[in-house]
Amino acid sequence: MKNVDVLVIGAGAAGMAAALAAAEQGAKVLLVEREDRTGGILNQCIHNGFGLHYFKKELTGPEYAEIFREKLERSGIDTCMEKFVLEVDVNKKEVIVVSKEGIEKIHPRSLILATGARERPFGSLLIPGDRPSGIYTAGVVQRLINIENRLPGKRALILGSGDIGLIMARRLTLEGMEVVGVVERLPYPGGLLRNVVQCLEDFDIPLLLSSTVVEVKGKERLEEVVVASVDEKYNPIPGTERTFKVDTLVLSVGLIPQVELVSDFVEIDRSSKGFAVSNTGQTSVSWIFAAGNSTVIYDLVDYVTYEGEIAGRSAVRYIDGKDVGKTKVSVEAGENIGILFPKWFDPLEDLTMYIRVRKPIEKGILIVEGALERKVEDLVPSEMIRIRIPKNRINASEKLKVFIKEE
Amino acid sequence: MKSRKVVCVLCPLGCKIRIELDEEGNILSISGNKCPRGEGYAKDEIKDPKRVVTTSVKVLDGELPLASVKTDGPIPKKYIFELMKILKSVEMNAPVNVGDVVVRNIFETNVNVVITRSVGEKTSDN
Numbered sequence: 137m138k139n140v141d142v143l144v145i146g147a148g149a150a151g152m153a154a155a156l157a158a159a160e161q162g163a164k165v166l167l168v169e170r171e172d173r174t175g176g177i178l179n180q181c182i183h184n185g186f187g188l189h190y191f192k193k194e195l196t197g198p199e200y201a202e203i204f205r206e207k208l209e210r211s212g213i214d215t216c217m218e219k220f221v222l223e224v225d226v227n228k229k230e231v232i233v234v235s236k237e238g239i240e241k242i243h244p245r246s247l248i249l250a251t252g253a254r255e256r257p258f259g260s261l262l263i264p265g266d267r268p269s270g271i272y273t274a275g276v277v278q279r280l281i282n283i284e285n286r287l288p289g290k291r292a293l294i295l296g297s298g299d300i301g302l303i304m305a306r307r308l309t310l311e312g313m314e315v316v317g318v319v320e321r322l323p324y325p326g327g328l329l330r331n332v333v334q335c336l337e338d339f340d341i342p343l344l345l346s347s348t349v350v351e352v353k354g355k356e357r358l359e360e361v362v363v364a365s366v367d368e369k370y371n372p373i374p375g376t377e378r379t380f381k382v383d384t385l386v387l388s389v390g391l392i393p394q395v396e397l398v399s400d401f402v403e404i405d406r407s408s409k410g411f412a413v414s415n416t417g418q419t420s421v422s423w424i425f426a427a428g429n430s431t432v433i434y435d436l437v438d439y440v441t442y443e444g445e446i447a448g449r450s451a452v453r454y455i456d457g458k459d460v461g462k463t464k465v466s467v468e469a470g471e472n473i474g475i476l477f478p479k480w481f482d483p484l485e486d487l488t489m490y491i492r493v494r495k496p497i498e499k500g501i502l503i504v505e506g507a508l509e510r511k512v513e514d515l516v517p518s519e520m521i522r523i524r525i526p527k528n529r530i531n532a533s534e535k536l537k538v539f540i541k542e543e
Numbered sequence: 544m545k546s547r548k549v550v551c552v553l554c555p556l557g558c559k560i561r562i563e564l565d566e567e568g569n570i571l572s573i574s575g576n577k578c579p580r581g582e583g584y585a586k587d588e589i590k591d592p593k594r595v596v597t598t599s600v601k602v603l604d605g606e607l608p609l610a611s612v613k614t615d616g617p618i619p620k621k622y623i624f625e626l627m628k629i630l631k632s633v634e635m636n637a638p639v640n641v642g643d644v645v646v647r648n649i650f651e652t653n654v655n656v657v658i659t660r661s662v663g664e665k666t667s668d669n
Contacts (some may be wrong), residue, residue: 182611182659183597190555194596198611198660202641280600285608310598310627330559333550336596338620436555519555 140166141212142451143231143244145221145397148176149437150428150444151250152204154417158248159213163455166242167208168233174208175201176252177275178437180282189438200437201250208367210527212225226421233253240294245532246423246451249398250444253391253429261389265351267396270358274300274388278307287311289384294318299327299519301388306335308386316380317342319363321370324496326378326388326518328435336360348372349385358383393430402530408432412479415487417447418454418461425451432477432490435520439490446485453484462486465532472497476515481536483527484530487537491521497542505537508532512540545570549588551581560585568613593617597659600630605637605662612645616654630656639665 144405145167146150155167173179178186181197181221188194191203208215224247231242255273271344272288278300280286292308294301297320305315316317318336323346325332326444336343348370351362365376393410395402403420405412410433411426419426427447428440454460462485469476475492489504496514502508507530508523515521530536544563558581563571573585578587587593595617599609618626626649633645637657643658 179660182599182613184595184613185555194554194595196613196659198610199641202661282611283607283609285599285601309598310623328555329550329559330552330555333557334552369637 138166138240138242140242141163141245141455142166142246142248142448143168143232143242144248144250144448145439146176146250146252146428146430147174147208147215147217148250148252148428149170149178149204150252150430150438151176151248152201152208153250153441153444154250154425154427154448154451155213155215156204156207156447158212159211159448160198161449161452163452166244167213167215168221169215169217169476170220171219174205174215174217180275180278181303182282183307186437188234188488189436190441192317197437221397224398224424226398226424229389229423240515243269246425247423248447248451249395249402249419249426249430250416250428250447251397251430253393253410253433253498255387256279256390256392258387261349261387263349263352265362266354267359268354268356269353270354270383271352271385272387274386277304277386278301279347281307281311287313287357287385289382289422291312291316291382292384292386293363293380294388296320296388296390297322297326297332297343297345298388298390299331302327302331302335302388303513304386304388305341308337309339309341315339315341316382317344317363319344319347321346321348321366322518328519347470350377352385358385361385388524391429393432393433395430398424402426403479405432405477408477409476413447413477414461414464414476414480414482415446415485416450416482417443418450418480418482422461423454432475434490435518439519439522442462442488446488451486458484465530466535468535468537470537471540472500472540473538475520476538481530481532483530486527487525487530489521489523489525491516491518491523491538493521493540499541499543505531506532507536513514515540547589549585551576551584552594553580553584556580562589564589578650579599585642587617592620594623595658596623596626598627598630600635600641601636601660602662603636604665605639605664607660610635610639610658610662611660612647612656613659615657616652618650618652618654619644624652625650628655637662
């Protein structure tokens with residue numbers, strides 16, 4: 137049995153930031169990671185665009201991870217690789233960890249969940265047809281190419297135009313595969329405009345909007361993918377089918393926060409499907425905190441780092457008995473708001489909100505009732521808005537309503 | 544007078560920049576960029592579009608088979624596939640560290656290809 141102040145599960149961007157912030161406050165921290173190295177998904181994101189907020193310079197994923205890896209080494213934080221958390225016993229405040237060394241019980245005074253997200257799998261899409269090899273999620277392809285030096289096939293179609301799908305279209309092309317198109321069921325691209333330009337247009341890769349995959353065919357290996365246009369309710373329109381001869385289908389159809397370890401007793405947010413937390417990172421269970429993609433799917437790792445730091449600091453503040461979670465005001469999503477983070481406002485910290493709109497909005501006013509009104513324009517669901525409100529500007533006692541009025 | 548719209552790729556903001564050109568293709572005005580870097584980007588898009596390239600190179604006797612690399616500045620778009628070809632034949636000996644130069648002054652552009660992931664030597668037990 138091992139006693140620690142703060143146990144952090146997951147050494148990706150959120151977990152590393154949380155562990156460092158907690159240690160800076162003088163806590164005894166243990167960081168556990170199931171992979172053989174820290175960094176999480178950053179390790180395979182070899183493209184650039186990371187760190188513009190946090191470091192004020194542009195880095196690749198591995199460079200961003202390496203800066204934190206070095207900080208961890210200098211901090212003296214107990215960092216354990218290749219350890220997997222089997223169970224959290226909420227009543228005994230006990231965490232059971234398994235590794236090559238066997239099973240270990242850890243008693244933390246506070247727990248931080250930084251478990252990240254998983255990719256939505258092919259099976260969840262209910263696409264008719266065969267079940268041959270050659271169908272991958274984008275993250276798996278990214279790992280194969282960027283970490284393991286293996287190419288998944290020769291000719292690929294990509295389903296989903298989120299940033300990962302766009303970035304993989306470019307990556308496959310650079311590595312010598314032919315990408316015949318990126319299929320998106322929405323009438324607009326899911327990822328950032330810059331990625332449409334530098335990943336698709338630069339390489340003349342077609343973007344097929346308002347379309348989806350309706351059938352996959354192939355005996356052993358994928359041979360054909362059938363694509364059809366969709367109507368405004370996303371139903372395929374008969375007669376619009378086109379067949380692509382490809383041996384690879386790459387799915388970039390969304391990320392799902394990884395919460396199952398504790399979802400029996402920690403509240404899950406209905407819109408984000410991640411852990412519901414306060415602006416301190418505190419979950420519905422007072423000694424358990426969470427940060428990163430396990431709470432809401434972020435656009436930028438920089439944001440994940442900020443929220444990880446807040447969770448780390450707040451976990452220590454909780455242990456020290458300084459009222460974390462004594463007052464909680466519910467933050468509620470109104471008109472035009474798709475995703476809203478956090479779930480509660482704790483007046484101990486400033487309120488940093490992350491918002492995704494439900495549909496594209498050209499011009500409007502973002503209203504946080506009793507705290508803020510701000511003009512907004514050119515909003516799309518794929519781009520997260522980040523709003524920071526100082527705690528003393530908020531005087532809500534029961535709830536804080538957030539909505540966008542279209543103009 | 545002609546005009547062209549480009550999307551700046553230098554940061555996630557993705558400014559939509561409008562460029563006014565005269566009949567000879569000379570730039571008359573640039574607007575819509577939220578920062579000064581956008582102006583240079585727009586000029587390049589008209590004359591000679593440039594991109595930062597990220598990929599990876601082989602590592603011999605490393606704890607991983609690859610080390611990721613980037614060009615430490617943008618290179619002309621027309622060189623991208625040639626760069627990929629050159630890097631395919633590159634093999635580095637472990638260990639490599641972030642910032643190590645793989646190819647110096649590629650295509651006489653004053654841009655270097657540098658390592659973005661440190662890869663240590665393979666240890667006997669892995």
